[in-house]
Amino acid sequence: MSEFRNILGETIDRLLADHVTKEIVQKAEEGVWPKKLWSALEENGLTRLMAGEEQGGAGGSWGDALVILRAQGRYAAPVPLAETMVAAWLLSQAGLDVPDGPLTLLTGVTLGKEGTLSGTATHVPWGHNAVLGVALVPGPDGALHVVAVPLAGLKMGLEENIAREPRDTIIFEGHAVTSAPCDLTEGMETWGALMRSGLMAGGLDYLLNQSVEYANDRKQFGKPIGKFQAVQQQLAVLATQAAAAGAIAGHACERVGEADDPGFEVAVAKTRIDEAVNMSTSIAHQVHGAIGFTYEHGLHLVTRRLWSWRAEYGSGRSWAARLGRQAIERGADNLWTDVTAR
Amino acid sequence: MQTFRFDPCRLPPEAEALRGEVRAFLSDALTDIPPVIRAQTWSGYDPEFSKKLGAKGWIGMTWPKKYGGHERSALERYVMLEEMLAAGAPVGAHWIGDRQSGQLLLRFGTEEQRQLILPKAAKGELLFCIGMSEPDSGSDLAAARTKAEKTDGGWTVNGTKLWTSNAHNAHYMIALFRTSLDPDNRHAGLTQFLVDMKTPGITIRPIKDLTGNAHFNEVVFEDVFVPDNMMVGEEGNGWTQVTAELAFERSGPERYLSSFLLLTELIRELGRTGDTSADAEIGRLVAHLVTLRQMSVSIAGLLEAGENPIQEASVVKDLGALFEQELPVKAHELAGVEPMLGTGSDYAQVLGFLTQASVSFSLRGGTREILRGIIARGLGLR
Structure with missing residues (x-):
């Protein structure tokens, strides 16, 4: 393990040990957003680990990200940390801006010729908490495009999985979105x-x-x-x-x-x-x-x-x-x- | 937090270069060997083949040059081994010497023993067997009773060793004998010896296994003289030495690749029939194969770094045996072919051999229960 990963591991471990108590997780299961935990993750730059340097991130690899993912899994940290990291990585792959705040991932949607988004995104992790949804879908040119869609104010079906984590449903009917192609070959x-x-x-x-x-x-x-x-x-x-x-x-x-x-x-x-x-x-x-x-x-x-x-x-x-x-x-x-x- | 060390290990370019060389050699050398023989891989006995590997420099690869070795890395050796196993090369004759006896002598043997043994072993001309188990001492190795008593200029050995693979072909046995008895410490008083298998008083009786092969034997010692200079390591240090030896015995890729040929033959069979209903089952087996290989490569990386991966080796051997034993079951379920002996398709014969042989895979080299006991100890449960 590299020195960087050792430091990363110590940082996330200390942070989650401090913030992720059983009470915090159980509160989150009742719908209370763990604000302090999220702020601590953002302040330490962990949500932007995989964002490119131009996007204000650390340009971390999947190998680096695994240190964070394993820690989040160990502590059952009830926030979209993984989704935000990956969404930031996808945005960076297409040269798009990475905003602050929780991000999430969308599936089940398609990108129209006019740059609009359609379809029903189901099981969206923390949809109603996220500022931006990110999709990875084929564009008109056949290449995969990264799509960014602000989620604030959108109507959502609020659902949860058996982990009592939000998995919301959002219907897109030709929403105008920002999108750009990327070099990824897998969806x-x-x-x-x-x-x-x-x-x-x-x-x-x-x-x-x-x-x-x-x-x-x-x-x-x-x-x-x-x-x-x-x-x-x-x-x-x-x-x-x-x-x-x-x-x-x-x-x-x-x-x-x-x-x-x-x-x-x-x-x-x-x-x-x-x-x-x-x-x-x-x-x-x-x-x-x-x-x-x-x-x-x-x-x-x-x-x-x-x-x-x-x-x-x-x-x-x-x-x-x-x-x-x-x-x-x-x-x-x-x-x-x-x-x-x- | 993480109990076991399975960090990704990248094989160096020289190891990958060697892979090409080994593949080219095997594609030629194995042409005439039918799949049912290749399915025996590291229990397949072919001394001529072993000599060919010796000539290529593929036995004792990591040993010092002054003992006939080649001073190559553990990772290069790993690649050579996995290629031999995957292709089903008959490497059984020299396997034990290359895997553990040579290592043992390098670590604990005298200069005289190394000079006498290692150069010939590296040529594939000198073969080993291991005398550990006895009639009343299988998994409970410390219960060994075969006795070596001090006599003029050496030791007199009486007792019986059991399940000794290749005793009938081997030139030397590295044997664990009891040299003293301490009722309060059963791990004390055990000593290892190099025994010339031609010594008078040794009787070897083959034991036919359920496949019909007679790879292993009962070896009876009746007043067998072993000279002082054939003691390996220190008197009474046998338990420590054997434990180190078992780490070599359990850490290699042979602990998950013994049934590999059946997976390739099953895929060939399904490709021929165009059956797609087994896709998920095949994919699951491939996922296990890739995972086990990565774990096995990680262990090779630890060995190369001079670590002693006894815990990790137990993990891979336990998971590996489950995989090796599941393959014949899946091959039966998915292809619906009756396993056959001596006749029928290659597939039916390979399935025939491995259906029978695979029950031994979680017995040989440490039973499943022993391995899980070692893992439990590593977890701090005992």
Whole structure:
């Protein structure tokens, strides 16, 4: 890890440890915007990590961003930090301005010839809190265009996912928008899936640490439950899953910037990490017993997010189908060559 | 916060250059070897092939030149290994010596032992087996009872080693014997020795496994004399040395690639039939393959940096065995071909071998339960 990433890791860790208490997260679940947390993130420049230097950002890579994503996943920080970072990156890719304030990502929309936006954007993270929505859609010239649309004052259907994070619905009917082409070859689903993969890897780090700590503290039958081999073996499985998720998130974020086909890296990561989430959330709850099923205990703040994130920007299975089709079409004799070219 | 170190590791240009060289060699050398034989990969015994690799400089790649090695990096060696495994090269004859016995001698052996053994091993002419397990001591290695008693100029060995792969082909065994007994510390009093397999008093009996092969053996020692100069490391230091050796034994790419040939053959089969209903299953397997490889490359990076990745190796071996064992199951479910012995399509025969052999993948080199116990210890649970 580079010196920059070490500093980044220490900064975000300290900031989230100070601001993201269980109370803050539970308040956010009731709809209270965590203003102090957001201000701290903005003041430290973390929301602009991936924005270009011309846009007032740090020009950080996906590898740098993963440090932030994993931390956000670990702490279940209830703000669109990930979305704002990625939106700022997309705006910068097209040379567009990056405003202050929370940003969000739009899918399900199309860009018309007259530079207008149409369609129903569903599951928009923190839509009603965001100042700007960013889409990545084909333009009339066939290239992908980054679209920026101010969201203040727009009518929205207010919805939430099971993590009790806002996932709003916005209908666009020929809204005038700012847009510009970019060099990206993969659409929003790919970058969204990579973003969620990084968050999930962080959430799994939390599940492992929290479950080990609980197993060492909780006594039954006269000893900590972590002394029972049946529990140890389960936690070892959780550890292998968290390790695999962290490893592939790291690899994917490191390589997407240079790969000819970044969709491959993302498909691998989302597929593998979804599976890790399926197994790990079960084990973490099993180890915690009934207390982990209460709203009072904090475990579910992360597990409910993991269950939400795994379903966004394509399930693991849908990404796997893309990977599988590609592998079969490329043919048996190219499999190893393709795998080692990464 | 992160318990395991799986940072991305980039293979250097010289390692990628070597990859091309190895591929060119293998595309020629493996032409006449049918898939069902290649499916045995690192348990495939072919001493002539091993000599060819020795001549190419691909055995003992990281060892010092003065012992016949080639002083190349652990990452170059890694690339050579993964290419051999992916292609299904019959590398079993020299595998153990290259993987762990040579390393062990470099670390703990005497100058005399290194001079005697390593140059020939690097040529692929001297083969090893490992004497660890016994009839009453499998996963519980410290329960070893085979005894070496001090005698004039050496040691007298009595007892039995079990599950010894290639004992019938090997020139030397690196064996763990009990040299003293301390009832309060079972890890004390164990010592490693280099045993010449031609020594009188050694009887080797093959054990046929359920696939019909006889790779492993029972090795009985009856008053076998081992000279003093064949003790490896210090008397009583065996447990520490064996633990270091097991780190080498568990950290390589063979722990997830043993069934790889079946994945390529399955993809070939699905491509032939045009079946698209298995896309997601294939993609899932590819995702596991890519993830395991990246984790395995990370471990190679840690080894190159001089670290001891015992925890990480246990993680990859556990996940790798699950993958290797799932492949025959998926291959069965997705292609609907009956596994066959000796006849039928290549696919049916490869499936036949791996369906049977794969149950051993979570036993050999440390059982799943032992590995998870090591991981649990790393987590601070025991």
